[in-house]
Amino acid sequence: MTQNGEGQEALGAAPQVLTFGAPAVGEVLAERYRLEEHVNNDSLGRQLWRGADVVLRRPVAVVLRYPGGDSASEMLSAAVASSRIVHPHLVGVYDAIDESERAYVVREWVDGSSLRDLVSDGPLDPDRAATIACAVADAVAAIHGTGMAHGNIHPGTVLIAADGRVVLADARADEATTTEADLRAIGAILYCALTGYWPHAEAGPTSVPDAIRDSGGNLAAPRQVRGGVPSPLDELTMDLLNPALPVPSADVLVGELGRFEQTSGHPLFMGEDSGFHGFDSAAVAAAAPRPTNRKIVVGIAGLIVIALAGVLGATKVLTGRGDPVPQGGGGKASASAGARSGPITDLKLSADQVRILDDVKGNHNELDTDVKKTVDGDPTTVWRTDQYQGDPNFGTLKSGMGLLFDLGSEKHVVSVKVQLATPGATMELRASSAPPSDTGTYASVTTEGNALKINGADFTLVGEVKQDAGTTVVLPGPPDSPVRYLAIWITKLPPLGGGKYQVGVQDVAVSVQ
Known part of the structure; x- marks a missing residue:
């Protein structure tokens, strides 16, 4: 269901999945992890399997790639780093094994759906959108607290369990990302949840529809796409997407988003599901439909599009590239009377x-x-x-x-x-x-x-x-x-x-x- 990895690496056709020596259903890896179902493949050529830990008797997800060795070092490094951070909004990583001819990561299996799946049925209520973004920010705060970054935050890596728990998955190790990029990506997650659109063009057949823009390429604010979005939440979203404005730290962002969190008592996720599939199969999934029947007013006066300067520091990170952060966050509509303004x-x-x-x-x-x-x-x-x-x-x-x-x-x-x-x-x-x-x-x-x-x-x-x-x-x-x-x-x-x-x-x- 989820679509981990459909980002910059997926700008063309997905790479061929190497299957030489591929395992079969029932095979037990490392004398412990039994493979029960090959779910799908991601855009990086990794296989996702649903499995079972025969020692602890619990379901697991197994992310497997061929070959192992140096070519799998990024995946394994990210897994090892992730396993050291225990947080209720981060998917648990149990094991990372390199067998030379293949490598695999064993992680928590979560029943539920991804944000990508949820918004395919339409945008979420503002309080639910804020609750999801707040949970992601909380997870990111834990990661940033270790001096690292996640680097792969997009609708396919934000998972909402059937019991309402929100978790962030699929960190990647690459020195080319920054903590600021994570925070901008949280703004993109919030935008996606509020509008059903992703504020950056995605390649691939399972991508979220691209956001609405005016003739100058300026991004339409959530309140221009749909009704009912509180003005302060709209402004916060656009501020996070605007590279001309500084971003707050992740823990400060948790506090800001907490003002809008869900209070209705309704679950974040409803309906039947067989579990997170980790990746959507690009070969079989249809493109998500663009939301229709919306009255959209586009034409934002005074928007300034500023390209995001890619000043990449030597920050030690957990992950690499995922869905890229939008470079055209643009400005925002003038604040309503009485709304908060100014920096945090x-x-x-x-x-x-x-x-x-x-x-x-x-x-x-x-x-x-x-x-x-x-x-x-x-x-x-x-x-x-x-x-x-x-x-x-x-x-x-x-x-x-x-x-x-x-x-x-x-x-x-x-x-x-x-x-x-x-x-x-x-x-x-x-x-x-x-x-x-x-x-x-x-x-x-x-x-x-x-x-x-x-x-x-x-x-x-x-x-x-x-x-x-x-x-x-x-x-x-x-x-x-x-x-x-x-x-x-x-x-x-x-x-x-x-x-x-x-x-x-x-x-x-x-x-x-």
């Missing part, structure tokens, strides 16, 4: 802008002098709570602890990034423009149901509670109005071992627009 920046916070939050039942003596370490920009310094025994919920002694930030004035908060010393905490973001009364280093918290007050001021929950979070937590900011006060409220502590629990906060960064 990190707000510089000082020690006097942060206070410790403690439950009214707490003793208010937990390392108050260390709170400045959460905003010193040094991830090696840590503010820690006391250690609690027997229960991760603060030993059942109180409802939680946290940090209160005074931004100095009301600001549009895009995201709050929290760096923790250990994974496993549960936290939430609260916001208010009402000033809590000043009681020094500490501020007292009272809770009742979902309500939370800080020194008497009501603080509203923003987004969803992050449960069992990793060491890097990105909390989306309030989507509608500016706020002055932010509260990070922690209700569950990570385990230390020996029945003890404690959280350590290394750094907090607030991005504003």
Whole structure:
């Protein structure tokens, strides 16, 4: 179903698949992986098989190519690098084996569909499109956090499982890509999900239809292609595709997209499916139909098409070329009244802008002098709570602890990034423009149901509670109005071992627009 690899390499006919010594159904590779079905081939001549791990008794996908050796080094290097990153939005890679005459990668088999398949039936609702793009950005943030890039983000490598999980697949190792290219590609994914078009001409019979452009070649914005797209989401999409504008980091982008995420409760993927096929067979798949019956207004005044300067750094990367990022993102329509504008920046916070939050039942003596370490920009310094025994919920002694930030004035908060010393905490973001009364280093918290007050001021929950979070937590900011006060409220502590629990906060960064 998915179409991994249909990108720059597929500008002509797909290369012939080498089948000398090709395996047969039932063959067991490496005395472990039984091949059960040859699904299809990709544009690079790789075979995709559905298989089974006979040791762990789980389904797997096997990507196999002939020959092995040096010609397979890119595929194997990408697989090895990918296997080191465990993330809920990345396809798991289990094994990479070179047998000289052939090489193969064994990865997670996921039941569901690709974004390419989904948009063939028409564009997605804006909240679903944002949810998918946000998940991709979250996966990319994990990759970029290792100093590498993905390099192959397109509708065939974005997979939506039957249970709604979004995963990114098929990283490739090549030094010719950049982290910026990944971020531009996320904008292209968002554009594709919103419109059903890909903002770059794709070759191959299974390509997504090319985007609509005016006579000057300028890309039509999503709001010009279909109705119902929120203006801020439309602008974010076009900004990401515009090479004249800088791109935010992946974790900041997660926070920005989180403002538009799905809240309807409907699944991202519905219907029957036999599983991700990894690649679409170019030999049998028909071209995806261009969406019809749309009233399209094209003719964007003042668009400037700027070619993307291919300044390729020596960034160490996971992958190589996939569907290329569009070079004609163009400008955007003028912002609607009241919409956010301007660049996204990190707000510089000082020690006097942060206070410790403690439950009214707490003793208010937990390392108050260390709170400045959460905003010193040094991830090696840590503010820690006391250690609690027997229960991760603060030993059942109180409802939680946290940090209160005074931004100095009301600001549009895009995201709050929290760096923790250990994974496993549960936290939430609260916001208010009402000033809590000043009681020094500490501020007292009272809770009742979902309500939370800080020194008497009501603080509203923003987004969803992050449960069992990793060491890097990105909390989306309030989507509608500016706020002055932010509260990070922690209700569950990570385990230390020996029945003890404690959280350590290394750094907090607030991005504003």
